[in-house]
Amino acid sequence: MKRTTILLLILAFGLSACDGPSPSKSREAEAASRQLVPKDPDIAAIYGRSCSSCHTVAATGAPLTGDGAAWTPRMDKGMDVMVDSVINGFGGMPPFGLCMDCSAEQFEALIQFMATPVSSQ
Numbered sequence: 001m002k003r004t005t006i007l008l009l010i011l012a013f014g015l016s017a018c019d020g021p022s023p024s025k026s027r028e029a030e031a032a033s034r035q036l037v038p039k040d041p042d043i044a045a046i047y048g049r050s051c052s053s054c055h056t057v058a059a060t061g062a063p064l065t066g067d068g069a070a071w072t073p074r075m076d077k078g079m080d081v082m083v084d085s086v087i088n089g090f091g092g093m094p095p096f097g098l099c100m101d102c103s104a105e106q107f108e109a110l111i112q113f114m115a116t117p118v119s120s121q
Contacts, residue, residue: 026058033065036121038113047110050099054092055114061092068117075115083107 063070
């Protein structure tokens with residue numbers, strides 16, 4: 001009996017140490033991110049063609065639009081660093097985030113929109 005109890009405790013502790021969001025949480029976050037659209041029609045058009053395909057799918061590894069927790073450490077680096085990351089590409093994001101004709105101001109607006117928590121939009 002003791003052996004079974006010990007094995008169950010080990011299993012419970014092991015499972016509790018797993019990182020990452022639960023699949024249902026990811027689906028909920030993805031669904032919430034897909035509902036968000038910038039108010040400015042020009043920024044919304046850019047977002048729709050250049051950003052949303054990655055920033056609304058958790059599997060891409062990109063921070064989801066409206067996920068304040070994912071964006072906070074990035075935003076803490078400052079907007080200049082964020083824009084530089086977009087222009088030069090970062091991780092799996094291609095240079096210019098697929099918007100070759102965007103200005104730095106448009107990138108800032110897109111970043112600010114995506115980094116704004118769902119509850120604030």
